[in-house]
Amino acid sequence: xxxxxxxxxxxxxxxxxxxxxxxxxxxxxxxxxxxxxxxxxxxxxxxxxxxxxxxxxxxxxxxxxxxxxxxxxxxxxxxxxxxxxxxxxxxxxxxxxxxxxxxxxxxxxxxxxxxxxxxxxxxxxxxxxxxxxxxxxxxxxxxxxxxxxxxxxxxxxxxxxxxxxxxxxxxxxxxxxxxxxxxxxxxxxxxxxxxxxxxxxxxxxxxxxxxxxxxxxxxxxxxxxxxxxxxxxxxxxxxxxxxxx
Amino acid sequence: xxxxxxxxxxxxxxxxxxxxxxxxxxxxxxxxxxxxxxxxxxxxxxxxxxxxxxxxxxxxxxxxxxxxxxxxxxxxxxxxxxxxxxxxxxxxxxxxxxxxxxxxxxxxxxxxxxxxxxxxxxxxxxxxxxxxxxxxxxxxxxxxxxxxxxxxxxxxxxxxxxxxxxxxxxxxxxxxxxxxxxxxxxxxxxxxxxxxxxxxxxxxxxxxxxxxxxxxxxxxxxxxxxxxxxxxxxxxxxxxxxxxxxxxxxxxxxxxxxxxxxxxxxxxxxxxxxxx
Ligand SMILES: Nc1ncnc2c1ncn2[C@@H]1O[C@H](COP(=O)(O)OP(=O)(O)OP(=O)(O)O)[C@@H](O)[C@H]1O
Ligand SMILES: [Mg+2]
Numbered sequence: 001x002x003x004x005x006x007x008x009x010x011x012x013x014x015x016x017x018x019x020x021x022x023x024x025x026x027x028x029x030x031x032x033x034x035x036x037x038x039x040x041x042x043x044x045x046x047x048x049x050x051x052x053x054x055x056x057x058x059x060x061x062x063x064x065x066x067x068x069x070x071x072x073x074x075x076x077x078x079x080x081x082x083x084x085x086x087x088x089x090x091x092x093x094x095x096x097x098x099x100x101x102x103x104x105x106x107x108x109x110x111x112x113x114x115x116x117x118x119x120x121x122x123x124x125x126x127x128x129x130x131x132x133x134x135x136x137x138x139x140x141x142x143x144x145x146x147x148x149x150x151x152x153x154x155x156x157x158x159x160x161x162x163x164x165x166x167x168x169x170x171x172x173x174x175x176x177x178x179x180x181x182x183x184x185x186x187x188x189x190x191x192x193x194x195x196x197x198x199x200x201x202x203x204x205x206x207x208x209x210x211x212x213x214x215x216x217x218x219x220x221x222x223x224x225x226x227x228x229x230x231x232x233x234x235x236x237x238x239x240x241x242x243x244x245x
Numbered sequence: 246x247x248x249x250x251x252x253x254x255x256x257x258x259x260x261x262x263x264x265x266x267x268x269x270x271x272x273x274x275x276x277x278x279x280x281x282x283x284x285x286x287x288x289x290x291x292x293x294x295x296x297x298x299x300x301x302x303x304x305x306x307x308x309x310x311x312x313x314x315x316x317x318x319x320x321x322x323x324x325x326x327x328x329x330x331x332x333x334x335x336x337x338x339x340x341x342x343x344x345x346x347x348x349x350x351x352x353x354x355x356x357x358x359x360x361x362x363x364x365x366x367x368x369x370x371x372x373x374x375x376x377x378x379x380x381x382x383x384x385x386x387x388x389x390x391x392x393x394x395x396x397x398x399x400x401x402x403x404x405x406x407x408x409x410x411x412x413x414x415x416x417x418x419x420x421x422x423x424x425x426x427x428x429x430x431x432x433x434x435x436x437x438x439x440x441x442x443x444x445x446x447x448x449x450x451x452x453x454x455x456x457x458x459x460x461x462x463x464x465x466x467x468x469x470x471x472x473x474x475x476x477x478x479x480x481x482x483x484x485x486x487x488x489x490x491x492x493x494x495x496x497x498x499x500x501x502x503x504x505x506x507x508x509x510x511x512x513x514x515x516x517x518x519x520x521x
Contacts, residue, residue, distance in 0.1 A: 146353040153321045153341045154370035154418075164369070168357045245356035245400060 033215040041219035055223060057199040058189055061117055062231075065124020066185040072125070073132030073181070074174055081140025081170070082162060091137070098130045103191055110196040120192025120200065127188035132177035139173025140166055175239040182231045186224060270454055271297040271320065271422055276329030277479075278315055289315045291479035292329070297422065297454045304457045304469035306511070312480025313458045314350075317426045320456065321347050334421060343371055346415035346453075348425040352407035354399040354414075360386065361395040364414045371418060378417060385413040388447060405436035412447065422454045429464065438496065441467050445493060462511045466504065467494055474514055483518040486511060 015035050021027070022034040029037060045051035080087040102123065109119040143166050151161045193202025201220045208217045278290040289312045297303045307313050318324040320331060322341040331338040333345065354363045364382040365375050386392045389409040399407055408428055415423055429437045441464060448455055459465050465472045469488055476483040488507065490498060498504050
């Protein structure tokens with residue numbers, strides 16, 4: 001009960017402060033709209049449904065990027081964790097790539113992939129790849145040596161050791177990576193939509209900036225953060241259910 | 246044996262019938278092992294020889310860092326000796342073998358598998374049909390008093406119970422030799438005593454050869470037919486004691502004078518010869 005009440009109280013206070021500052025200082029609504037304006041924009045967007053297409057577009061692209069990026073990250077992490085010699089060559093390259101700000105390559109994607117879903121899926125996939133890869137890779141070294149000895153002493157195959165010991169030992173790390181990735185997938189997707197898209201919440205935010213419809217921009221931003229929290233919760237729930245030990 | 250009679254307290258230097266040990270039990274001849282470390286080679290074992298006859302319970306007693314675990318890894322085939330030879334049932338040990346069971350210092354159960362499936366791990370790892378061993382696993386769980394916990398996860402068990410699961414796991418594929426690396430070191434004194442009595446009972450009912458590594462003098466004397474004392478840097482056997490106490494040994498045994506005299510003797514030997 002307290003876990004719900006405390007944040008709710010904080011939120012109420014925040015809304016009150018927001019409302020009264022806008023009211024007392026008569027802030028220009030094209031700079032900062034009142035909570036009521038944002039509320040009505042949210043109503044129009046989500047209940048009447050003008051934002052539905054865009055929510056779906058963003059969710060779909062983020063989910064596709066998440067799946068692609070995480071599969072690649074987990075796959076390469078497991079592969080390099082298993083074949084350490086290969087890791088010595090590839091790991092530094094991956095780390096160097098990670099240092100590159102992803103936003104910087106976004107315009108390049110327009111050139112390569114054009115305007116549309118592919119660009120934003122690609123961006124989401126890239127940002128998902130790194131945290132899952134790094135976490136999976138370190139998770140592959142987290143197996144207790146006694147467990148590995150146990151399997152080795154019984155003459156277990158490499159594949160069985162991977163399945164029975166290494167992957168379950170890495171599971172906790174992998175999910176930590178997924179947890180980071182799921183929020184980043186939305187970020188990557190929105191960045192893609194700023195630059196190279198004709199739909200999605202990022203696209204909405206960018207176009208509304210031109211029309212000075214700040215209330216609807218806020219509505220889109222709040223929708224995004226709600227989506228982020230919901231996806232994070234989903235991954236956390238899966239984490240607890242699968243890594244039960 | 247008359248309990249009042251003065252037992253033979255002094256070490257009987259064991260004359261091993263080399264030929265028969267070589268054929269049936271475990272025989273380790275002049276084994277040395279050198280680790281390559283970042284600070285150069287480290288000689289962990291030096292010309293170590295020992296034998297375990299079929300059905301015999303041998304304890305290896307030594308201070309920390311003297312190479313006990315290294316010895317056990319050699320016998321289990323996880324490491325190969327730099328020099329010397331190890332034979333089990335007449336065949337050289339060069340890589341992991343299916344006629345050896347291992348119980349590690351920590352219980353090392355897989356937390357994501359049930360107790361029953363943990364007991365079945367060696368069977369699974371050896372590629373044997375797991376189904377055929379389920380009844381055997383349940384029998385072993387009964388032997389260690391945990392049949393009611395077959396479908397529990399390790400986290401739901403106490404440390405002592407987990408260690409008993411590990412003992413059952415070491416026995417599942419019916420190995421000729423059971424290797425135990427300080428299996429009770431992490432347990433409290435009460436549980437440890439209980440486990441010692443349990444292990445003696447299990448050993449008596451399964452007729453395995455056991456190589457039991459420990460740094461507890463009491464454990465060694467209580468359990469073993471023969472105690473080998475190791476000294477370190479590099480590790481080797483420095484002395485040997487045949488334990489003349491009759492079986493089954495009980496809690497009362499531990500209170501007896503002859504038992505405690507043996508402990509005292511070993512402490513003395515330790516102080517003199519086994520520096521690590
Ligand atoms: N993998 C390794 N690489 C290098 N040196 C090692 C390795 N394993 C053990 N050693 C060294 O070999 C020596 C013996 O180690 P070992 O683990 O066999 O001791 P131990 O008798 O089992 O000690 P403890 O009672 O503390 O478990 C130690 O000096 C240790 O530093
Ligand atoms: Mg050890």
